[in-house]
Amino acid sequence: MSGRGRPRKAKSPDSKLTKGRTRPEEVKQASPMRCPAFKEEKQNETMQENHLEEKPSVQRTRKGKATNHFTEETNKQQELPAGSSAAKTCSTNPTSAGETLNTQPDPARSSPKIPKPNKCPRRAKLPEESTKNTMTLPETRKDNTQTSGSRAVTKLSDEKKTQPETPKDIKKASVKIAKAPDSKAKSHLTEDTKTQKELFSDDIKKPMTVEAKKKAAKAKQPSTSEDSTEDRKKQKVNALLKKTLANLRIKTEERSNAAKAVNAIKMHIIKHLRENTECFKDVQEALNTGSYYENLKISHPNEFDVMLPMLVNRVQIEPFGKDGAFYSVSMKRETNPLRKFQRDGILSASEMLKDFREEVKKCVKKFTEWKMDKKKSGCPAVTLITTIQSVTISLDVVLCLKVKSIWPSFTQDGLKIQEWLGAKVRRDHRLEPYYLVPKYEGCGEVQKDGVLAKDAWRVSFSHIEKAILKNHGSDKTCCEKGGASCCRKECLKLLKYLLHLLKEEDTSLNKICSYHAKTTLLHACCSRTKDHDWRAPDLSHCFQLLLQDFENHLKKRELHNFFIPSQNLLSGPSMKTCQKLAERIKKESENGFPIFEPGQHNAH
DNA sequence: TCCTCGGCCGAGTCG
């Protein structure tokens, strides 16, 4: 296997060392997971001496894109899977017990490498050519300006590409083309810049937002003192929220240091699994999941989630429990090395996790700056901890199964994004694989139908969550250059931060986690579906609506898993806890979020 | 305005 791949070209000295891309010498060190010639000792030396920091750049691994036609990238498993307790069973759904899915690979999807129609490939450019070409090839622009999310989706099946574009597609493309070449410079002062300013500067003149219009209307009438008090209050809240968001931003240096360390150890774990283990040697490229990789991390880049997928071709899954989130898994007629973890025909999550943990332990031993956290029961992750410049960073590594098959029937009524993102997007997402993580709830020794809880698996759609959050607009140009900015992500960040502060204040809220916040946002996006409902300048209004949603879920103690409606994510926390939190949030909202005021808490 | 990181995907090479 060594010696494969394109030899490095001798670059001319002035050749573009593209923005932040991996430099050749680093790639040499970084990428060849499967290359025995890889000098591990050298790496270890470097990493240990320098605490991983002196490596000039990211030790990024690259995708073996030919391995299959699915996106191996986008995925996430937000805070919830990594041991949070939000995934609780809900006994309200007695549907189809005994579901059996014979997960044969879908021929339409598993056919390898369908030749793609001419779709304006991004051709390699000479350095001096690059700008010019980008500017003068509308097709190229068009292609490139499809957001990655939609790319990931369209990549799934090529026949989709030949289908006529939806009006949205056309609209987006044409906007982009119109914008693309020469108007690029001019368009700088358009929405983008504006909304940035609107978001982060307090007294910028706004365009006529919904609120501004109201204000203007009021101003024409003889204003009462009540009105102006109200206005001042609103402005104050707006300013506070913007300032809070600004404080939550991650610093570049911190981000850079953390990414280097995390990428390095990640790469070594994968390399170790591939080269030194039998059962995990087929581990696929890491799926970066979690809020850091969704650009939703707040304050510090101190938590990273990575899923390491093992492809399984023919599995049968049986619901474990009633809510459709947990399953027992068995592999049929498969020569998968994971079969060694089968007990009585059931793939034992606990056995696999045990072995995986051992392997990671062996691998990490060489990197003294990383420590392995204790095993947490029910938690699918092996947690590694390190400290960079006095900031503790944790990396959750989750071994998971990647299943290319139709999604479990419990998901049938989930992912209700038709009104928001469109039926086509939903269909495309549902054609992607899903994942199973070795996660259980409650006591591991509890048996159901002869299967121990600790051997159960939970479904994960974190890759879809990630894709949706990335491509979150009803209009495809949402938050892009030339499109209007929305505040969906900002609202979620604020909600997460509020939750974080409230949890610090009251430890009895520990069963509420940021996944609840995220799920609330996803549901909210499905009920307020248009980008206009989430205009960036309307941040405070949108945030308050989101809080109302959250309060309502809490009061009813009912928050359905976005993908599996039969699972109530609030069945874990008690009614009392939910009520308490709802009250607390209401209070904050009514009083203009004193909790966000400087001095109340440190933003960091 | 420019930089970093994460990600996508075409190009190139090997077996």
Place this chain on the structure above:
DNA sequence: CGACTCGGCCGAGG
């Protein structure tokens, strides 16, 4: 031809 790597380019965020 499939598997695999390299590296150019993009967007998001800061």
